[in-house]
Amino acid sequence: MKLQLAIDKLNLLQALQAVEKLAAYVDIIEVGTPFLLDAGREAVKQLKAKFPNKEVLCDAKIMDAGGYEAKLAYDVGADYITVLAVTDDLTIKGCVEEARKQGKKVLIDMICINDFSARVPVLESLGVDVIAVHTGADQQASGRTPLQDLEELRRCVKKTPIAVAGGISSKTINSYLAFRPDIIIVGSGILNSHDPEKEARLIAHAIKEANK
Numbered sequence: 011m012k013l014q015l016a017i018d019k020l021n022l023l024q025a026l027q028a029v030e031k032l033a034a035y036v037d038i039i040e041v042g043t044p045f046l047l048d049a050g051r052e053a054v055k056q057l058k059a060k061f062p063n064k065e066v067l068c069d070a071k072i073m074d075a076g077g078y079e080a081k082l083a084y085d086v087g088a089d090y091i092t093v094l095a096v097t098d099d100l101t102i103k104g105c106v107e108e109a110r111k112q113g114k115k116v117l118i119d120m121i122c123i124n125d126f127s128a129r130v131p132v133l134e135s136l137g138v139d140v141i142a143v144h145t146g147a148d149q150q151a152s153g154r155t156p157l158q159d160l161e162e163l164r165r166c167v168k169k170t171p172i173a174v175a176g177g178i179s180s181k182t183i184n185s186y187l188a189f190r191p192d193i194i195i196v197g198s199g200i201l202n203s204h205d206p207e208k209e210a211r212l213i214a215h216a217i218k219e220a221n222k
């Protein structure tokens with residue numbers, strides 16, 4: 011089980027400084043969508059250059075032009091790109107083909123998918139590397155969490171690694187660990203905490219215990 015740190019609301023300098031302090035606890039560094047809009051591919055490039063032993067995920071939330079957009083991210087050092095499960099299968103296929111060419115990975119974001127039992131087998135047949143349930147920031151504001159979605163994804167998936175994102179913190183992590191996701195994605199839980207290092211340590215410790 012890996013910890014992915016989602017960086018959404020920092021600028022590039024703040025992100026480089028934050029990862030410097032948190033790197034010991036983190037397996038995957040996520041250039042979140044708002045951060046990508048703010049800093050562009052330079053964020054992926056600089057984080058990969060500064061932390062070559064970490065995986066870097068570019069949360070481009072691709073919706074069209076799959077192969078082309080995936081290549082833009084992989085070419086600057088991304089190990090993973092994200093593509094939305096709601097999009098056309100051809101877009102996902104384009105991302106997977108580019109990933110296979112470059113030895114990289116595709117993470118599918120299930121945001122706004124309601125029928126998991128219909129969509130998950132198709133995604134698995136397309137050869138995606140990770141399927142993630144995700145309660146978005148706007149959905150979180152209405153009180154939703156990704157816990158039930160994770161439970162359902164665990165039931166529907168046959169072979170693909172799974173991930174979970176959406177408002178997770180050290181206080182709630184154990185309920186998610188019970189479903190054994192392969193990647194736990196945490197953003198605001200760590201970066202908005204009054205002590206980000208302590209929060210990252212607590213979460214990494216919970217994951218380490220679950221991995222035993």
Ligand SMILES: O=C(CO)[C@H](O)[C@H](O)COP(=O)(O)O
Nearest residue numbers: 016042175176177196197198
């Ligand atoms: O993809 C995202 C927003 O679209 C976030 O990166 C993801 O939800 C994790 O952040 P948080 O833990 O703050 O919810």
